[in-house]
Amino acid sequence: MSFYQGLQADVVSFRGHNGEQGEAYYARPTRSGKFPGVVVIHHIPGWCEWTTEVVRKLAHHGYAAISPHLYFREGNPGEAPDDLGARIRAAGGVADAQIMGDVAGAMAYLRAQPNATGKIGVIGFCSGGRHTYLAACTLSGIDAVVDCWGGNVVVDDPKLLNAKRPVAPIDLTEKMTCPLLGIFGNDDANPTADQVNRTEAMLKKLGKNYEFHRYDGAGHAFFNTLRDAYRPEQAIDGWRKVFDFFDRQLAASASSIAAE
Amino acid sequence: MCSYIVEKAALVGSAKGRKGWMKIDTANVYFDHPYHSTLDHVLAIDFTNEGEGGRDRVAVELSADSARALVDRILAALASGEVAHATPAPAVPVAAE
Numbered sequence: 001m002s003f004y005q006g007l008q009a010d011v012v013s014f015r016g017h018n019g020e021q022g023e024a025y026y027a028r029p030t031r032s033g034k035f036p037g038v039v040v041i042h043h044i045p046g047w048c049e050w051t052t053e054v055v056r057k058l059a060h061h062g063y064a065a066i067s068p069h070l071y072f073r074e075g076n077p078g079e080a081p082d083d084l085g086a087r088i089r090a091a092g093g094v095a096d097a098q099i100m101g102d103v104a105g106a107m108a109y110l111r112a113q114p115n116a117t118g119k120i121g122v123i124g125f126c127s128g129g130r131h132t133y134l135a136a137c138t139l140s141g142i143d144a145v146v147d148c149w150g151g152n153v154v155v156d157d158p159k160l161l162n163a164k165r166p167v168a169p170i171d172l173t174e175k176m177t178c179p180l181l182g183i184f185g186n187d188d189a190n191p192t193a194d195q196v197n198r199t200e201a202m203l204k205k206l207g208k209n210y211e212f213h214r215y216d217g218a219g220h221a222f223f224n225t226l227r228d229a230y231r232p233e234q235a236i237d238g239w240r241k242v243f244d245f246f247d248r249q250l251a252a253s254a255s256s257i258a259a260e
Numbered sequence: 261m262c263s264y265i266v267e268k269a270a271l272v273g274s275a276k277g278r279k280g281w282m283k284i285d286t287a288n289v290y291f292d293h294p295y296h297s298t299l300d301h302v303l304a305i306d307f308t309n310e311g312e313g314g315r316d317r318v319a320v321e322l323s324a325d326s327a328r329a330l331v332d333r334i335l336a337a338l339a340s341g342e343v344a345h346a347t348p349a350p351a352v353p354v355a356a357e
Contacts, residue, residue: 044262045295075315082295086306086317090288093264126293127262151262160263190262220300221293228298 006030007059009052014068014109017101022072024106025052027059034117036143036250037110039103040067041124041131043221044093046085047071050226054123061243062251063121064113068106070099095164096134103135107142119143119250123242126151126221130169136180137172144249146181146242149220151190154198173202179209181245183238185218185231213241266290275307275318284318286310294321303327 009027016022025047029035038058042051047069058065071084071094088094107120121144124132129150136145147153155161155168180203184196191199196214203210215222215234222231223238269287276282284307294302302321308314322330 043293044264045293048295082319083315083317085295086288086308086319087314089264089266089290090268090286090306090308090310090314092266130262226298227300229300 005060005062007056009056009059012066012109014066014105016068016072016105017098020073022069022102023077024066024068024109025055026064026066026109027055028064028113028115029059029062034115035062035064036117036119036121036246037107037113038063038065038121038123038246038250039106039110040065041099041103041122041128041135042067042070043124043126043128044085044089045082046088047081048226050224051125053225054125057239058123063246064110064116066106066110068102070094070102092162093164096131096166099131100135100138103131104139107139117251121145121246121250124148124150125223129153133169133180134172136178137169137175140177142178144179144181144246146183146245148183148223148238149185149188149191151188151220153191154195156195170199170202173199173208174206176203176206176208179245179249180211181241182210182212183223183241184212184214185220185222185234186214186216187219190220211245213238263292265292271307277316277318279316282309282316283312284309286314291324297321297323299323 007027008030012024012026013021014024040051040054051067055065055067071088074084074087103122110116110120111118120142122132122135122142123146125148129147130152132145132147133150133153135142152160153169186193200212218231218234219229221227221229223235224230267289269289271284271287273284274281275284286308288306291301291303303324304321307318
């Protein structure tokens with residue numbers, strides 16, 4: 001078997017919140033076999049090119065991955081995702097409940113594929129990290145989650161809570177039902193190192209299964225190769241932590257299978 | 261910031277976008293993570309016509325320093341331009357003695 005595995009990526013249709021039909025970016029290994037699934041939650045600016053790179057990276061490592069376009073309701077297929085993101089922002093954002101419905105729909109899409117093992121992970125970046133934390137506390141059927149620098153898990157300013165985002169995710173921690181991996185940059189302003197510490201204290205107090213990794217010399221979005229914030233050394237180590245975690249929690253070893 | 265915080269400015273004017281010129285009535289202004297720029301945060305402005313649904317936009321993503329410089333230059337242009345284009349005061353007729 002070749003060291004490098006083929007993968008197939010495409011834009012697919014999935015049923016999200018309230019059964020509404022939208023677009024998602026989906027990639028899977030092309031070799032035969034069954035694969036655990038991972039839902040990728042994009043950040044506030046939208047369904048961007050880097051998000052599709054993350055989906056393909058997961059497929060390269062032996063996962064079937066899907067990133068639902070969380071703003072699909074704002075436009076027609078083919079409209080630029082950044083324009084839809086701008087409309088969403090002007091309207092005050094998307095309700096947490098709707099995003100949870102879309103994540104659940106993406107999970108159902110993964111489980112419905114003939115090559116699915118049935119194990120499902122969720123990973124999110126920036127606001128998607130916050131949504132990942134929420135998913136771990138409010139959705140059933142998730143086997144593991146990775147929160148990458150999710151901001152506003154701890155809400156210090158009550159004005160940030162509203163009808164669309166009614167609850168601070170940290171206040172739902174007691175309901176968390178799956179293992180959590182957290183990846184953070186110590187120079188990040190949202191979440192700050194103090195907020196990360198407070199989240200960890202809550203997880204520890206409630207006896208949750210978690211592991212946090214903090215990186216010096218890194219701020220927000222330090223995995224993002226399309227940003228000045230990219231920190232290759234920390235990002236390479238962080239991705240290793242992500243795949244070690246997903247391999248342990250979701251599969252016998254999806255990465256090692258891919259590398260056989 | 262990872263937030264949906266937006267400052268809205270009512271505008272009277274026009275902008276040229278993908279479909280050509282359009283009237284605009286709103287600028288949505290925010291400081292947050294960009295879509296296109298490589299910077300961590302940008303001052304972004306979406307010029308739209310919310311009266312017509314706000315679906316089309318002309319967008320910019322600027323560094324904080326260059327956005328402040330732009331504000332300064334806008335005010336400078338207005339100050340000098342309004343002087344240069346000021347309508348002369350109407351001549352006051354001299355009363356015949």
